[in-house]
Amino acid sequence: MSRADLEQTGAWLVQRAGSASFTGFLGDLLFGLCAVPSVPGRDLKRTARAELQIHDLLSRALAERALDGKVHRAPIQASISQHPAFTFPYYAGTVDAYRGRFNLLHRYSPPGPVAPGRSVAVNAHVDTVAPFIPPRLAGGTLYGRGACDDKGSCAVIVGALALLRELGGQTGLWPAGRIVSMFVTDEESGGNGSLALALDRDLAASYDTVLVMESTEGNLHPANRGALWYRAEFPGHAPGRLRLVMEVVRELERTGCRLREESSHPLFPDRPVPTCHGILGPFGDHPSAICGMVRFLVRAPGDEAAVRQALEPGLADYVARYGDKTKVTNPATGRPKVARHYDLAKKGPDLELTVRGSAGHMGSILENDGAITKAASLLTEAWQRLPGFEAELASPDHPDPLVLEGGQGFLPTHGIDEVESRIRAAAAQAWQTARAGFSYAGAAPVVAFDKLHNDAFDGDPDTRAMRAGLLAARIAGITVLLPVTGFRASCDARLFAREHPDKPVITTGPGSIALAHGDGERIDLAEAAQSSAFLALYLLLLTGSIDWEGA
Secondary structure, three states, X not given: OOHHHHHHHHHHXXXXXXXXXXXXXXXXXXXXXXXXXXXXXXOHXXXXXXXXXXXXXXXXXXXXXXXXXXXXXEEOOHHHHHOOOOOOOOOOOOOOOOOOOEEEEEEEOOOOOOOOOOOEEEEEEOOOOOOOOOOEEEXXXXXXXXXXXXXXXXXXXXXXXXXHHHHHHHHOOOOOOOEEEEEEOOOOOOOHHHHHHHOOHHHHOOOOEEEEEOOEOOOOEOEXXXXXXXXXXXXXXXXXXXXXXXXXXXXXXXHHHHHHHHOOOOOOOOOOOOEEEEEEOOEOOOOOEXXXXXXXXXXXXXXXXXXXXXXXXXXXXXXXXXXXXXXXXOOOOOOEOXXXXXXXXXXXXXXXXXXXXXXXXXXXXXXXXXHHHHHHHHHHHHHHHOOOOEEEEOOOOOOOOEEEEEEEEEOOOOOHHHHHHHHHXXXXXXXXXXXXXXXXXXXXXXXXXXXXXXXXXXXXXXXXXXXXXXHHHHHHOOOOOOOOOOEOOOOOHHHHHHHXXXXXXXXXXXXXXXXXXXXXXXXXXXXXXXXXXHHHHHHHHHOOOOOOOOO
């Protein structure tokens, strides 16, 4: 095939994907997927029903529109719990959380022999973080939980297979290698769905390259940063417990800054090493979702003005370090990312302090605003400047233990064991500081890492798979940032890279990681349609249907 023929094929895919009928099909599928709440939870029967409901939607679309192939549900084997990369399904409270639960597979095989190196696996996940946000469509944009992370990618895979079926029917050009489409669960809680498939050696023998679809804005990444979730418990009701929590937050931030300074890696020039505090008591939704609001009851000698005067230096320190998001416009709303940093109002005999931030995926911490980190700056200054100042979490049940949860990003420059050790050391240092600084007499925080623990990995940025992807993106009209870098978030790609180091593993997909996990999560349907055209062309290039290397 000549370069002109290649360009013509790409143009046909882009034009067809941009048609009203195709975009409508894609939007209807994605709306249906997002309408199903698929946050894994303690009610495992409900969790399994939601996953099967999504499988039914995908299976129907695949049967009606996609390349001919075998669709089947692959059971998640209990034996994965013995693997070092297994993540305890904390939402269920039991290792035996996968009975009656499945991944969905679609397997296409060409009629003739397949040349070595010409088969592909494409992976996307069906689960989401909390809370569920029902879908709505406005002006060609679909809003709702999972719209970009990662049900948008699930729909894009189906769309690409549908385009390939139409293209083959019209031109006789079919993929010349096997295509395994994986729709997996439990990515957000640690990746056990993909782990089950990565460990399936028979399945792995049927593909040579792995494309993991995530919200990369169309960029192609041969590497991922790592992520480790922590859980710190503060038992008892000793005076000053909340002050200790805030000191732990500040010490974890210092640790994160030091990790970032040490993280020099050619594929991660901007050193994406976020420190995220996602949950404090009843506030926050997810360890890797930036907490957008936390509330306290405060009391102090003097009036409200005196309290404000004590809080303001802490706010100034926070803004100097993290930026002022009240002066940054949210492009989706045209309003500031954060309307006000905090509210202070009378609440019975006390004052109620509401600290506000901007929620989102932990990878978007620089674009958003962490309410827990901000609260630590405000309250610490108030404790130091205003004698008699007291604060407690505005929680009706006064939890014991009080729990702080979050995540720490890291690059391939650091091992996960080292990061874990340094988080423990940070919590211990904060406790020692509290004992010396304000005579804290309570127990030390108990730190655990029994949730997500994702290794970082780095791959070759100049493989055949990367070159094919860059070419497909250019022809599809997708601007890819160069030079090639690693993905600044963590995802299931690292599981395939770990289990199959001989196979290129690329992360790519539509949507922005800055929108994932946030209240305004969304995806532009035109972007999703364009991504389907890109993926269809990418699969043709990888499977050897088009002699692009000689064109």
